[in-house]
Amino acid sequence: MPDQEIALMAHLLRRAGYGASRDEIEIRVTQGYDSVIEELLNPGNDPGIDEDLMYRAYPSYFDKAAIETGQTEWVYRMINNRYQLKEKMSLFWHTILCAGDNKVDNARTTAIQIDKFRDMGMGNFKEMLMMLSTDPAMLYYLDNIESHKMAVNENYGRELLELFSVGVGMDGESNYSEDDVKACARAFTGWNLAPTIPVFPYGRTPFEFRFDPADHDYGEKTFLGETGNWDGGDIVDIICKQPATARFVSRKLYDFFVADEPPVPSWTLSPPRDMDAIKALEQAYFDSGYEITAMLKVLFNSDFFKDEAVHFAKVKSPADVVIGTMRMVGDHLEPKPGLFFVAMEPKYMGLDLMNPPTVEGWHMGREWINSGSLIDRINFASSMLGNTELPGVRSIINRLMAIGDVPSSEQFLDGCLDLVGPMDLAQETKSQLTEHLDAGGALKHSTEAEQSEFTKRAGETLQMIATTSEFQFG
């Protein structure tokens, strides 16, 4: 099977999902790149996992008494959802349309928002913003429940513009004014929550949206140059037809799936890394009537996505590190104890799922790496890849044995790199690793004792690969 096709498919499955085992990559290459993209872009309506088996093993996922339960369920879905792009879109939107359970304090309500991102994440952006504007977690998180006809709270109106749609500016110009913020906030007055049954004595009940017409400002508003008796739905309509919104969504998709962009607040003065790519995505946004799937189709079929220069050019997010590793080693592919501890790993690496640090979300790219998170990333990945009892690691070892009766150190190392990527290392690093392998003697696997030693050395080599700087990129 041509190496280039393997590399491209692995790249696609890392970006449009959380990676795949070598067996799946090869099956997908046989299926064909175009066909795989179509499959990714057209997921089924079913959950993509055996939900009933999950709930049988983890009945606490129904009520989600604590945010950790919601986080654990999400990690289970990330690992196992057979519609990987659909699943990854829930994280994509969560990193942009931020609400945090540290304020909402109702894990089920927060998790329902994530479920909506999953279900609607590849749909229409206008519908997404409408959903967001009636989403209880968001209305609570950004204080719209405190926004009244006679006392407007601008928080949601401001962030809807600044961080969720048009962005602060582009091409050196601001995209909106303070008056637009005020008009936007007035249009969402009365978009509130029903009184909620408190947590005692039977546990939390999800928040529910309720429109209060008596608290809505029906007055005339001028918003982004248009004047009328706008309500929230009109605001969303006006937002979606802005060129700045097309730019915003395009840059966000490019940032998440192709190559790192700077954070939104700097977009006024920082042009896109690849303007041609952004223009192509903007075109798809308008041509399709704001359909995210149409934009993704352009993206994944583009040369700018397939370009080898962007393979391994993004720093893996903590979710990519943890989920990608779990899928590679083949662990927690069905319910079992211990998932909670895996699910907390992204938090230790800086991605506290369902708890973004601010409404701006996480600063990604190289900002994922600091002295603490790097140690966690390395320790987690190396401990998993070094566990030679895990089925995915066993599969890698079996393939290494198939290289030959006594593979050279170079062959052995290349095999390891091929099977965990395919990826490459700096020549100096490779030389150090092959020297280490040479020092351990011939890599035989004829007898039971040799197989045991071969397995041990394979695990060690995979662990060392997980400690390299190259492994931090995906």
Place this chain on the structure above:
Amino acid sequence: MASVFLGINDRTFTYSFTAGRSEFQGTGFRNPMDFALGPDDVVYIVNRSYESRSDGTRINMFRIGDDKEEYITEFGSYGEEPGQFIWPMSIALDKDTNVYVTDEWTHRVTVFNRDGEYLSHWGTHGSGDGELDRPAGITISPDGTVFIVDSRNNRVQKFTLDGKFLGKFGSAGSEDGEFNLPWGICLDKDGNVFVADWRNDRVQSFSNDGKWLATFGRPGTGGDCTIAKEQGGMVYVDVPVGQFNRPTGVCVDNDGDIYIADWLNNRVQVLTAEGRFITEFTGDAALSSLGVDKIKSNPDMIRQRNGVRDFTPEKVLWTPCAVRVDHRNRVLIADTSRHRFQVYQKNGEPVLV
């Protein structure tokens, strides 16, 4: 409030009261999966909880009195040591009130005495005779035969009280007498065996020696768990009667009426011995005695509750896992995701609604 009658109308049930509250320790429950009825109105409850709050994983004992509950004690804990469990699933009592608890993760049965002192455990993982793979439901006949739903082996196995293999019946499939990841089990007063055939969305009955007798309900969506989920899993789902969405628990009362915990339809259905629909319980919960105590201790909760206009989401059943009828003809339902029990009275004479 009595339940709505859609079928046979010579039975009436009246909502009685709600017992328990959400607690990880002491005076409440955390994901009650199953329970067993002991003497003197004492109930032994399996609390599953979850991994990050494994302190909630335990068995506790309550007395279900005339109109309220009383906490007695708790025992067992999370782990794989003797007397511990990881995924406790079901519970049964022998004639001496020793307590038997199945664990779907460790594939074993742990035995305690009536006061919760650990006695022993047995069970070996596997698929051979006497071996278990994810033991779920458990029940014990008056003669001391232990019936265990051997879930992943898609069969029921019979053991002595100390775990010696006696027999088995059932195999994987969807034909009569076959199972797909079965869960709950019970015996009727004649010793016939009823099994909640979980992933086939039906209940099957067998003679005591394992001969297939009948199938109740039918596979199919019936209720749609995505609907339940979108509604928070707590809103009445209007689905056709006689259809099950992953039935979990089953029991049969002395009249031969069959009660089925219809898990993902958030209800309990009641059928006649012939399988005709009698009624369903979707939940009528009010505040329990312990619930009132909890709220009274927190003025902020009182204020919040006073502002609520619709308590329907709090009243309804949410993924009930088990149902039993006690010696007073009271129907006890483990309201698993609400961490409480809803209690109904089966009336001896028809009651005007």
